Amino acid sequence: MSKQAPVIAIDAMGGDHGPEVTVPAALDCLRQYPQLQLILVGQDAVLRESLAAHGRSDHPRLRIHHASEVVAMDDLPSRALRNKRDSSMRVALNLVRDGEADACVSAGNTGALMATARFVLKTIPGIDRPAIIVTLPAANGCTHILDMGANVDCSAEHLYQFAVMGYELVRAVENVDSPRVGLLNIGEEEIKGNEQVKQAARLLSSSYLNFIGYVEGDDIFTGQVDIVVTDGFVGNVALKTIEGLARLLGQALREGFQKNLYARLVGLMALPVLRGFKQRFDPRRYNGATLLGLQGIVIKSHGNADRAAFANAIRMALLEIDKAVPERIGERVATIFANGAGIHEDAPHTTRMNRA
Amino acid sequence: MSKQAPVIAIDAMGGDHGPEVTVPAALDCLRQYPQLQLILVGQDAVLRESLAAHGRSDHPRLRIHHASEVVAMDDLPSRALRNKRDSSMRVALNLVRDGEADACVSAGNTGALMATARFVLKTIPGIDRPAIIVTLPAANGCTHILDMGANVDCSAEHLYQFAVMGYELVRAVENVDSPRVGLLNIGEEEIKGNEQVKQAARLLSSSYLNFIGYVEGDDIFTGQVDIVVTDGFVGNVALKTIEGLARLLGQALREGFQKNLYARLVGLMALPVLRGFKQRFDPRRYNGATLLGLQGIVIKSHGNADRAAFANAIRMALLEIDKAVPERIGERVATIFANGAGIHEDAPHTTRMNRA
Missing domain, CATH: 3.40.718.10 (Isopropylmalate Dehydrogenase)
Incomplete structure (x- = not known):
């Protein structure tokens, strides 16, 4: 302090x-x-x-x-x-x-x-x-992702700057020496990414960052990457999609445990288990995006x-x-x-x- | 037939x-x-x-x-x-x-x-x-979304063509007269979308389609839209993100119901409830993307x-x-x-x- x-x-x-x-x-x-x-x-x-x-x-x-x-x-x-x-x-x-x-x-x-x-x-x-960086829950910890909506069209240079900012933030607040940086992309080999993403990958590869290469949407949650870099359009869509799915699943789970007397009783008994689950994925825990x-x-x-x-x-x-x-x-x-x-x-x- | x-x-x-x-x-x-x-x-x-x-x-x-x-x-x-x-x-x-x-x-x-x-x-x-179109579960039914990865960079005209194809498919297979078409975008008013998205919105507005305007990532799951149109990069990231989150949550839920004897017992009793939940969101149910x-x-x-x-x-x-x-x-x-x-x-x- x-x-x-x-x-x-x-x-x-x-x-x-x-x-x-x-x-x-x-x-x-x-x-x-x-x-x-x-x-x-x-x-x-x-x-x-x-x-x-x-x-x-x-x-x-x-x-x-x-x-x-x-x-x-x-x-x-x-x-x-x-x-x-x-x-x-x-x-x-x-x-x-x-x-x-x-x-x-x-x-x-x-x-x-x-x-x-x-x-x-x-x-x-x-x-x-x-850029705006948020924290999301992942297997064995959390993942940081930016930009979440401040910049719609980004050049390779912008993506590189986002990576540097995210890296320094995560290094500082998570106390990790060399957090893993991934560039969000899609999986089709030959059409891998648009020009900006490909160029950004070249910039990141030759930088001081611990760049692990391209990652895909599902890698946000696997714990294989610490900082996911993308432009604000893609990042914002991903974030909103996550919020939407989490809400739908939460709602369906609640409804499932309320649909009849048996389900309600089981739901009551399952409260300690569900509470642990809820706590881990509670969006309140991850509240606070940084304007970097x-x-x-x-x-x-x-x-x-x-x-x-x-x-x-x-x-x-x-x-x-x-x-x-x-x-x-x-x-x-x-x-x-x-x-x-x-x-x-x-x-x-x-x-x-x-x-x- | x-x-x-x-x-x-x-x-x-x-x-x-x-x-x-x-x-x-x-x-x-x-x-x-x-x-x-x-x-x-x-x-x-x-x-x-x-x-x-x-x-x-x-x-x-x-x-x-x-x-x-x-x-x-x-x-x-x-x-x-x-x-x-x-x-x-x-x-x-x-x-x-x-x-x-x-x-x-x-x-x-x-x-x-x-x-x-x-x-x-x-x-x-x-x-x-x-384009590739997939079906995803939503509140009260399902949502169709395209393109899921065939086209990385899309012009407004391409997005318009995707919308037409998605509309005709959904009209046919879901037996709905006039399915609602939304264009995937982000929520910031003034920086709403990049040029392609804005232009595509103009094309869609003056088309025969039932275009309801911009939708955000979370709308995929609210049941407010039948067909979500986006380019293949964004669509693929969204899809993979959804798969990743679903996998993480499923895993966490399973782990939660296995961590001690009490949790296991409750998990067994909760099986009928969890089965209904699993069935509704079972990815196998939604398997089969169409190359449109x-x-x-x-x-x-x-x-x-x-x-x-x-x-x-x-x-x-x-x-x-x-x-x-x-x-x-x-x-x-x-x-x-x-x-x-x-x-x-x-x-x-x-x-x-x-x-x-």
């Missing part, structure tokens, strides 16, 4: 449930982490009321930072960016830019969060585009996250602060893209982390 | 298990369908032995058609096409081309099957590229299909013969692409179906 106590700015108004979820989750994390400081960003009166409802009108490690506006879940990213300059999302990101917070956590609109974070924090020099490649830590919580899930997103931020993820990426990128390839014109700025 | 008795050519050597699976599955189907005639294509001696082992050295509605070679599961499509002209796969397709069979079923190498089928049967005039857009019916079985699964692929062929799927597609395409757009140079040839 860095010497300074970690400070996290929470977009307290974001997500489907707003303060109803963000405030109790924040209080849970304060209880769990005695060093943690939180800034709840949002409408002062609403947040005060919510805190009071949870019996904590004040807390020594918590403060409210007023922001008058709220980005709606269906606001267009460009409009949120242009018209809602005093939104809880924007102001929380400003706090990171200004060095008052080490990270921002938001359950708000993904597109708006990405656009605003990119505008406010800028990308790390050498990174052209930020920015000059600051930004964690995106699922919009409909509940208290426990949102707390996990805060924990993810805490871990990335502790491991100084953006600095690691920045240092690595500076060495490998030093020749000017992929250098982004955004100028670096002073953040709390840079100063630390 | 057409007046002629349906004849299906089976690539009896294809797949991970070859005759061990194809022969008993063929015999099962002959028992079930008293009109059905089957041609087992493959090495005469091997097939004779296999039939004898199943106690049927001869059957009035079954004949063996000798083919000396076998396409291996890892043969490159181009090599299979060039070098194995007497493979069971190629010869089975020849029988369809020559009007001796109404359909071909193979569990062989997908790439080789697609390349060979395209070469032997040619595409339907007006269709530029064949060819001048003939070609069904691809999963390579590791077992007897029951392979029999389902034969049933799929039977259904498409009954519904004259290629003719329906051909007629539709002739009317909508009559202006010359998307006309493919392959000349039509005489098949058993054309003559019927």
Whole structure:
């Protein structure tokens, strides 16, 4: 843990449930982490009321930072960016830019969060585009996959940058020395991939990364790969497909154990077994996607996250602060893209982390 | 059912298990369908032995058609096409081309099957590229999705052709008047899709199809859409992802019910419930992908299909013969692409179906 106590700015108004979820989750994390400081960003009166409802009108490690506006879940990213300059999302990101917070956590609109974070924090020099990385359960652990929707059309160079960012993140937060990087592709030998994927494979093969080659969709779950790299279109479709199938199977299993008295009785008896299963694959456990490649830590919580899930997103931020993820990426990128390839014109700025 | 008795050519050597699976599955189907005639294509001696082992050295509605070679599961499509002209796969397709069979079923190498089928049967005039369509379980029924890997880079026009083919197939085999067609996309409003997807949406909107607009990965399972259209790269990743997740969850569930004596006992009691669940999502039930857009019916079985699964692929062929799927597609395409757009140079040839 860095010497300074970690400070996290929470977009307290974001997500489907707003303060109803963000405030109790924040209080849970304060209880769990005695060093943690939180800034709840949002409408002062609403947040005060919510805190009071949870019996904590004040807390020594918590403060409210007023922001008058709220980005709606269906606001267009460009409009949120242009018209809602005093939104809880924007102001929380400003706090990171200004060095008052080490990270921002938001359950708000993904597109708006990405656009605003990119505008406010800028990308790390050498990174052209930020990407979204998520964690999914796999046999014997978990797999990290990016990009999950920030970039629809990606060049080979972009995929390579995603790989570098994912590698440095996983190395830091999972404490693995040399995580395995795979490039998502399809299995037909001769038509293997489109041009970008083939080119990206060449870039990855000659890089410092532990590149294990092409992987297919089912490899996400086999535990044979730690970081799966793909473009945002494919990644987003894969993620949504996973969510959809998990929901259908969960529903069918619940219905199966409810369809008659016998099934219900067995279902009751099977609860301990099913609970273990549910816990392992509980999406709340995996809540907290990282917006990688920015000059600051930004964690995106699922919009409909509940208290426990949102707390996990805060924990993810805490871990990335502790491991100084953006600095690691920045240092690595500076060495490998030093020749000017992929250098982004955004100028670096002073953040709390840079100063630390 | 057409007046002629349906004849299906089976690539009896294809797949991970070859005759061990194809022969008993063929015999099962002959028992079930008293009109059905089957041609087992493959090495005469091997097939004779296999039939004898199943106690049927001869059957009035079954004949063996000798083919000396076998396409291996890892043969490159181009090599299979060039070098194995007497493979069971190629010869089975020849029988369809020559009007001796109404359909071909193979569990062989997908790439080789697609390349060979395209070469032997040619595409339907007006269709530029064949596509692979699969059926997946969904809430209240099933969803059909294409392309699953035949075409990596697709233009808007290709996606439109896929939609037309999928629509005509589903209308025929599911007996629905106006199945709902969705275009697979991602949810971010402003970056919605790449150029091809946006253009395809415009084409679909002004077509005769029941186009319901963009759908996301999770919609595959909600029962809100009947036909999901996407390019072969995305489709293949989605399909493999689904297979991988289903396998992981199934494994975890089995492990959960085995980890101690209590869990085992409950697992035994839960068998009737779990069986219903397993049956509904049994991949064998959904075995049999159709290679759409060819001048003939070609069904691809999963390579590791077992007897029951392979029999389902034969049933799929039977259904498409009954519904004259290629003719329906051909007629539709002739009317909508009559202006010359998307006309493919392959000349039509005489098949058993054309003559019927």
